[in-house]
Amino acid sequence: MTLQPPASPQVTAATAPPPLRLPVALVLAVLAGGALLVALPPYGLWWLSPAGVALFAAAVHRRRLRAGFWLGFVTGLVLFVPLLWWTSFAAGWLPWMLLSLAESVIFGLLGLASAWLSPVIDRWRGSWPLLAGLLWVAQEALRDRAPFGGFPWGRLAFSQDDGPALRLAAYGGAPLVTFAVAAAGGALVALAWRRWRPPAAGPALGFAVVAGALMAGPLLVPVYQPGAETATVAIVQGNVPRLGLDFNAQRRAVLDNHVSGTEKLAAEVAAGRQKQPDVVIWPENSSDIDPLRNSDAASVISRAADLIKAPILVGTVLRTDTPGDIENAGILWNPGTGPDLEQKYVKQHPVPFAEYVPLRPVARLVTDKVDLVRNMLSGDHVGVLRTGRVAIGDVICFEVAYDDIVRDTVTSGAQVFAVQTNNATFNEAEARQQLAMVRLRAVEHGREALMASTVGVSAFVGASGQVYDESGFNTAAVMVRDMHLDGSTTLATRLGHWPEMAMVALTILALAGALPMRRRRRTTNDAAEAR
Incomplete structure (x- = not known):
């Protein structure tokens, strides 16, 4: 297109051409x-x-x-x-x-x-x-x-x-x-x-x-750097028998996979081939059987904690007294003493259409699959869980996308933060989208982070956003790493x-x-x- 200079430096309504066709x-x-x-x-x-x-x-x-x-x-x-x-x-x-x-x-x-x-x-x-x-x-x-x-x-x-x-x-x-x-x-x-x-x-x-x-x-x-002090953290990605909507019908198999992965890690530690972890992170839904109500689930989790000789952050679904209502929680399970209910975090921000269904009666008129999504209740406090060795900022699944939820863990004392997630009912694309968010949050708050998934992708993330020890998708994996703790408070954390x-x-x-x-x-x- 041949362009002619305008009559004046300003483009006015009279001289400006129309928009693109x-x-x-x-x-x-x-x-x-x-x-x-x-x-x-x-x-x-x-x-x-x-x-x-x-x-x-x-x-x-x-x-x-x-x-x-x-x-x-x-x-x-x-x-x-x-x-x-x-x-x-x-x-x-x-x-x-x-x-x-x-x-x-x-x-x-x-x-x-x-x-x-x-x-x-x-x-x-x-x-x-x-x-x-x-x-x-x-x-x-x-x-x-x-x-x-x-x-x-x-x-x-x-x-x-x-x-x-x-x-x-x-x-x-x-x-x-x-x-x-x-x-x-x-x-x-x-x-x-x-x-x-x-x-x-x-x-x-x-x-x-x-x-x-x-x-x-x-x-x-x-970018901000974490402190020099470290803690040894393990991620157990147990995997599931089958991807997709059958996940919720495989609760015991999924729990057993995570117990088995932890027991194998304990054997590696006992043989001197792996470092003793200070804490073990299991993903969201690693025990979709409520271990506070089911003695068999509690027994196998306690056995795993006793063998690894470290607390396990267990991602679990807790039933409530109201039929159909559940809580998505992370509970610290200690060797010898079992669940520490003072160190429990309930997900604060259930996601519409994935964890509860707005307008459920209307949606049910079109598809009965909406009833596969249970009614998840919201937690009421920040997810900072203290193991004695490290304070973990617990963030569950989609919460990593929300600015305030992650920041609140850091301002409340989290030395590292962990994203517990279950991607078994989604796909690898969704998992990698979440990992990108974890990388941004690590840089944003100058804290090292990790993402623990049932099926992948699990990984450790440095405070500069770099990814360490990334697992594959739809596979079992166990990863151990020394994570740097604390660090200076970033400007982003201070400004909120x-x-x-x-x-x-x-x-x-x-x-x-x-x-x-x-x-x-x-x-x-x-x-x-x-x-």
């Missing part, structure tokens, strides 16, 4: 969703995240608000329907689609907000990186909390487990990582936009430098949710500030959107 914008919206998808595990093309943001921004720029919403919704569908496919394994297609649609609606709001701010960008093109960063943080802040308590899967920050931007988590948590990635995308679209005169050499170089600095510059940022709240407040101010500009602007894109 709607069919072109639709293609860009689809490509944006695809780029955001493959940037996340298990694909791991982290460098496509800013490209996805840029494609999205180009698609919705200068559009009418309704069109911006629907283009955002399309991007959300392309991202979330395949990303959350594993949620259908437990309860069928309806909860999967309801969750994907709910997440996509929030992406629609992102598209609407982006279109609303078009006059600001038209006037000050250099604001595009800042506004993109703020809008994406605000969108994720909403998804982290709504609907049904939020579901943060698919955040830009969770795509950066192998990217330099991960290091920024130590200074502003996941929101700062998201801001950097989205702002880089804003710089890319500002550089590449061709609907009016492209920037002169100086501004073009500036946008390129901003994008490069945001994505590569964090390599120069130091304040960076995110500040960015959300700035987003609201930007949206409000665009109102008078929209009132003065003459709408010039009606004809273009009709094409």
Whole structure:
């Protein structure tokens, strides 16, 4: 396209051309969703995240608000329907689609907000990186909390487990990582936009430098290091007889697998071929038989603890006095004395559609598989379990996606944190998405971490986000490692949710500030959107 210089430095409603043609914008919206998808595990093309943001921004720029919403919704569908496919394994297609649609609606709001701010960008093109960063943080802040308590899967920050931007988590948590990635995308679209005169050499170089600095510059940022003191920690990944929905019918076999793995480790320790662990971590659902009510389960767990001569953090499902209600818990099981009920953590944030089903009567009209998802009750306290040798921040499964739950364990005294998870009813893609979150949390709080899964992926993670001793998927494994304890408190831990709240407040101010500009602007894109 041949471009002519504008008559004045400012792009006004009279001089700015209409938005991209709607069919072109639709293609860009689809490509944006695809780029955001493959940037996340298990694909791991982290460098496509800013490209996805840029494609999205180009698609919705200068559009009418309704069109911006629907283009955002399309991007959300392309991202979330395949990303959350594993949620259908437990309860069928309806909860999967309801969750994907709910997440996509929030992406629609992102598209609407982006279109609303078009006059600001038209006037000050250099604001595009800042506004993109703020809008994406605000969108994720909403998804982290709504609907049904939020579901943060698919955040830009969770795509950066192998990217330099991960290091920024130590200074502003996941929101700062998201801001950097989205702002880089804003710089890319500002550089590449061709609907009016492209920037002169100086501004073009500036946008390129901003994008490069945001994505590569964090390599120069130091990360926090843990303390010198160590504790020896073992992970037992017992595996299950069969993957899928049959998991809950194999409770005793799963428990026996974890007992057997611990007994083999005890034999290795006795023979001097392995170090004596200070604590052994079993995954979520390693005893899906309630050992506080079933004496046989309690007996075999006690035998394993006595043989290994160390406390075992047992992931278990506790029955309640109300039929159908359960608690997802981690209990410290000591050699000689058995369960320590003072060192018990009950999962605080059961996940909708995976661990309880909102609108269950409505969902049951479509599929009876919703009844395979039991009603999980919420815990009421932070998961810090003290073994005497090490204070463990216990985080169960999907809770690793929520900023406050992980931070609360560190501020309450956790020296390391453990993510107990059960991926037997999902797949390896979901497991690797969780591991990426564990890596971010380790950097965010300067604490070494581990993920213990029934079937994989289990791993130890260093405070710089590096992965040690990663297990395979759908296999048994036992891993032992000296984990560094404590360390200095990161800026992200000290600040908590304040960076995110500040960015959300700035987003609201930007949206409000665009109102008078929209009132003065003459709408010039009606004809273009009709094409």
